[in-house]
Amino acid sequence: xxxxxxxxxxxxxxxxxxxxxxxxxxxxxxxxxxxxxxxxxxxxxxxxxxxxxxxxxxxxxxxxxxxxxxxxxxxxxxxxxxxxxxxxxxxxxxxxxxxxxxxxxxxxxxxxxxxxxxxxxxxxxxxxxxxxxxxxxxxxxxxxxxxxxxxxxxxxxxxxxxxxxxxxxxxxxxxxxxxxxxxxxxxxxxxxxxxxxxxxxxxxxxxxxxxxxxxxxxxxxxxxxxxxxxxxxxxxxxxxxxxxxxxxxxxxxxxxxxxxxxxxxxxxxxxxxxxxxxxxxxxxxxxxxxxxxxxxxxxxxxxxxxxxxxxxxxxxxxxxxxxxxxxxxxxxx
Amino acid sequence: xxxxxxxxxxxxxxxxxxxxxxxxxxxxxxxxxxxxxxxxxxxxxxxxxxxxxxxxxxxxxxxxxxxxxxxxxxxxxxxxxxxxxxxxxxxxxxxxxxxxxxxxxxxxxxxxxxxxxxxxxxxxxxxxxxxxxxxxxxxxxxxxxxxxxxxxxxxxxxxxxxxxxxxxxxxxxxxxxxxxxxxxxxxxxxxxxxxxxxxxxxxxxxxxxxxxxxxxxxxxxxxxxxxxxxxxxxxxxxxxxxxxxxxxxxxxxxxxxxxxxxxxxxxxxxxxxxxxxxxxxxxxxxxxxxxxxxxxxxxxxxxxxxxxxxxxxxxxxxxxxxxxxxxxxxxxx
Numbered sequence: 001x002x003x004x005x006x007x008x009x010x011x012x013x014x015x016x017x018x019x020x021x022x023x024x025x026x027x028x029x030x031x032x033x034x035x036x037x038x039x040x041x042x043x044x045x046x047x048x049x050x051x052x053x054x055x056x057x058x059x060x061x062x063x064x065x066x067x068x069x070x071x072x073x074x075x076x077x078x079x080x081x082x083x084x085x086x087x088x089x090x091x092x093x094x095x096x097x098x099x100x101x102x103x104x105x106x107x108x109x110x111x112x113x114x115x116x117x118x119x120x121x122x123x124x125x126x127x128x129x130x131x132x133x134x135x136x137x138x139x140x141x142x143x144x145x146x147x148x149x150x151x152x153x154x155x156x157x158x159x160x161x162x163x164x165x166x167x168x169x170x171x172x173x174x175x176x177x178x179x180x181x182x183x184x185x186x187x188x189x190x191x192x193x194x195x196x197x198x199x200x201x202x203x204x205x206x207x208x209x210x211x212x213x214x215x216x217x218x219x220x221x222x223x224x225x226x227x228x229x230x231x232x233x234x235x236x237x238x239x240x241x242x243x244x245x246x247x248x249x250x251x252x253x254x255x256x257x258x259x260x261x262x263x264x265x266x267x268x269x270x271x272x273x274x275x276x277x278x279x280x281x282x283x284x285x286x287x288x289x290x291x292x293x294x295x296x297x298x299x300x301x302x303x304x305x306x307x308x309x310x311x312x313x314x315x316x317x318x319x320x321x322x323x324x325x326x327x328x329x330x331x332x333x
Numbered sequence: 334x335x336x337x338x339x340x341x342x343x344x345x346x347x348x349x350x351x352x353x354x355x356x357x358x359x360x361x362x363x364x365x366x367x368x369x370x371x372x373x374x375x376x377x378x379x380x381x382x383x384x385x386x387x388x389x390x391x392x393x394x395x396x397x398x399x400x401x402x403x404x405x406x407x408x409x410x411x412x413x414x415x416x417x418x419x420x421x422x423x424x425x426x427x428x429x430x431x432x433x434x435x436x437x438x439x440x441x442x443x444x445x446x447x448x449x450x451x452x453x454x455x456x457x458x459x460x461x462x463x464x465x466x467x468x469x470x471x472x473x474x475x476x477x478x479x480x481x482x483x484x485x486x487x488x489x490x491x492x493x494x495x496x497x498x499x500x501x502x503x504x505x506x507x508x509x510x511x512x513x514x515x516x517x518x519x520x521x522x523x524x525x526x527x528x529x530x531x532x533x534x535x536x537x538x539x540x541x542x543x544x545x546x547x548x549x550x551x552x553x554x555x556x557x558x559x560x561x562x563x564x565x566x567x568x569x570x571x572x573x574x575x576x577x578x579x580x581x582x583x584x585x586x587x588x589x590x591x592x593x594x595x596x597x598x599x600x601x602x603x604x605x606x607x608x609x610x611x612x613x614x615x616x617x618x619x620x621x622x623x624x625x626x627x628x629x630x631x632x633x634x635x636x637x638x639x640x641x642x643x644x645x646x647x648x649x650x651x652x653x654x655x656x657x658x659x660x661x662x663x664x665x666x
Contacts (some may be wrong), residue, residue: 192581204581206581222600224574237547240557244468245521245546247537248539
């Protein structure tokens with residue numbers, strides 16, 4: 001064994017110490033508030049063998065909404081910002097867009113006309129930018145966009161605008177034998193482009209909105225082609241439907257942030273035994289955004305009322321999170 | 334250490350010996366033929382770190398058809414036999430079936446009229462017996478049927494008519510870091526009723542044909558209700574489509590037995606790196622059934638031609654399997 005100078009050894013220890021402390025605390029970005037305590041008590045209860053609330057590892061299914069729950073969603077869902085950029089990129093191949101709404105509005109930067117096109121207009125934009133391409137090529141294009149695009153306010157890449165406390169929660173659950181899923185209104189291939197790298201959630205655990213697809217065989221060159229038709233809208237009651245169809249088990253923990261998550265939370269809580277339902281409440285205008293009952297994006301109204309009357313966990317972002325984003329300093333509050 | 338009589342020790346060893354031998358051989362029901370060798374060579378290649386064919390565990394996705402690949406499918410898909418039994422069970426609630434085809438044919442035991450109703454008739458029977466009920470209740474009813482129904486020829490429960498060599502193959506793959514999936518034309522909830530217990534495949538790894546469903550909230554009593562409308566037909570080109578939609582990764586190993594598996598096998602083989610495509614060839618009229626190009630159930634024609642010209646593995650059941658069913662004796666051939 002080589003000699004080590006005592007001071008050098010002491011120095012190493014001092015360098016390591018904060019890491020060791022962090023290793024001992026799986027949720028360092030959560031203040032010791034009511035939400036953290038509820039999470040830890042739930043996990044202890046369902047993982048303690050012999051406990052009346054014990055749940056076998058195979059049944060430890062945890063589902064998370066994505067937009068507003070794992071990453072930000074203001075001023076607009078990031079996938080919509082992607083679609084708007086895609087309209088501009090694809091415009092040379094679609095000369096008709098110069099005169100067709102809602103595409104004209106996007107190309108002219110006419111926010112008013114775009115808003116006037118409403119949900120139908122937005123669906124046209126989503127379909128035009130998400131279909132007519134193979135799944136493989138779509139994912140490659142999403143990754144190209146994510147690698148270069150930056151958020152209009154923070155100027156950070158979108159994949160850095162994920163919630164550090166939620167990353168820790170995902171990891172903490174997995175370390176306790178949970179299988180973590182995304183169940184989100186986002187289109188499934190868009191989310192798979194980054195979910196494994198950013199959240200540690202593999203493609204087969206990402207559930208979302210889907211388009212119809214077709215197996216294409218061109219003289220032996222095979223691909224899955226995306227068609228301009230919505231197959232499943234994974235929002236509201238569509239969430240328990242996709243959970244039942246794809247997972248085939250009822251989750252024991254669910255986390256969301258908006259009324260689109262209400263039925264998923266209800267479905268999770270209605271099963272037998274101990275269950276956890278959580279909401280991220282956007283209360284932090286300084287570090288993120290503050291919005292709930294009146295927001296156009298990520299409206300939290302009925303689900304907030306339901307959480308209050310049913311005793312679900314509501315995470316007060318401003319008061320309960322020591323950090324919001326990984327790039328925030330620990331002392332940012 | 335307590336004293337042990339030498340003869341007692343020797344006796345223990347003799348009792349243990351066959352178990353130890355079996356533990357050493359993960360595929361005891363496979364003769365040492367070409368198929369077994371191809372499987373073992375493939376698994377060794379993709380799991381040996383540093384090998385040019387190495388595949389990381391997360392990418393080790395293996396997909397299996399069910400009917401005719403993991404369990405028998407003669408004289409008719411077992412799920413159809415279930416549906417016919419269900420028509421009889423449900424008939425008192427449907428007096429109109431006494432005069433409506435194809436239900437009348439089922440109730441009268443009129444095989445000729447039933448055959449004449451064709452695929453449309455069969456789809457009516459499937460929908461009538463699989464919809465109008467919650468997923469939970471449907472799975473419970475499937476389990477009741479499986480617990481008591483017996484096969485018309487063997488008089489064995491259907492869940493015992495699974496292929497012992499394929500059970501061993503599933504276990505062998507999982508022991509080598511593979512994630513095993515069912516991708517089958519069978520209806521997904523029907524298969525989930527037994528897949529975990531019988532094959533060790535959990536619900537979230539069972540992919541199949543689906544019906545539309547609806548989230549139902551009756552004054553707080555929640556359920557997923559099955560609707561009388563086909564959502565996805567998981568056969569032929571529908572298999573790579575569901576693999577892409579639900580798994581989001583391309584498998585590296587696929588096993589089927591009929592033309593309905595052709596596109597899944599093609600899709601699996603067309604990916605980069607080393608890939609395995611296998612077919613169970615029903616050549617064993619004595620222990621199981623012998624059929625291929627001319628069979629109405631599980632026709633194996635185009636896929637057999639493709640296997641021959643592309644060098645896929647074709648398992649000759651009669652010559653390569655030491656046992657077919659778990660209830661067969663080891664020396665049954």
